[in-house]
Amino acid sequence: MIELKEIIAGLFIFSGCFFIIVASIGIVRFPDFYTRVHPAGKADTMGQILILTGLIVYEGLSLISIKLFFIICFILIVNPTATHALVKSAYLSGLKPWTRKKEND
Amino acid sequence: MFDTALLLLILSSFLVIYRALKGPRVFDRVLAINFIGTKAVIILALIGFSYERPHFLDIALLYALINFVATIAFLKYRATGKLG
Amino acid sequence: MRFLLISLILFSFWFLLSGETNPILISSGIISSLFITYLSGDLLISEGKVRKNVHLYIKFLRYIPYLIYEIIIANIDVVYRVLHPKMPIDPVIVKFNSELETDFCIVTYANSITLTPGTVTIDVGKKRDFIVHSLTSKYAESLLTRDMEKKIKEIENV
16 A cells, blocks of 8 residues: 555656756757756756655655755855856867857858 | 656656766866766655655755765865865 | 854754764764864855845745656656667757756756756856756757746746
């Protein structure tokens, strides 16, 4: 007998896995560094938060879910910051962005 | 449930290893390594639930901290040439 | 006073992470939180800035639901663009000036741009000039209408 709690947690966890797999496909597929940052910065953060929320739902209210909540807060602050640091240092080192027009010439 | 999610996450990490090996610029490699590091946090948390040993969460929290510091330290080293 | 407040925050954080009630471990937790406050307390809360910014943090809570809505839209958009066989992207770089004043609001705006659809902040200069990378020119235009900046401007106005 599967409880309702486990079904909701499973939904959260597997939708998070879907976002993360899409993010990794995007990193492999997109043409240059600046466009690769988009899936890595957005879909990745969303997937991690969904998975950890699913674990909180599975666990209920306890010391473990407080720890998971700390990890979520940390990821929300850190992931955009790391993305921003990466893009900024690439921009300062003079990396030119890819555009659609160059490909057609 | 947790084991299937673990397998999916490991699969996505292997997809990104392709980018880390092939990436034309060094930033592509750092992006891929940062991605794999954040996946490692989630994998550690899921392992803790799968084997019912919640102490793995402490390792996950610590790994999240270290992964961020490693990325920033690498970028700073590349921008300025020193870590001080 | 500030010293005691910071060490109390650190000690409660330690207690939430460890969950120990053994007196020896609790005393060691108290000693280590006092020691860390002595070493690096200035980094956590710098003097005289907290009371000035309290109203900003309270108003920021009203901004969060809008941000969550934008994040969900952004993710569906990224998934669509990654999985579409032709990859409908046409990247452009936009530069514009912002009218925000406080540091807190500028950081919030930059991070919100990164989390909302199709745009990533590259750099914020000292004169509040933003450089933004956008996946299509449509998103760049929607950024220049400054809807989000108005929302953050509401946080700033007392």
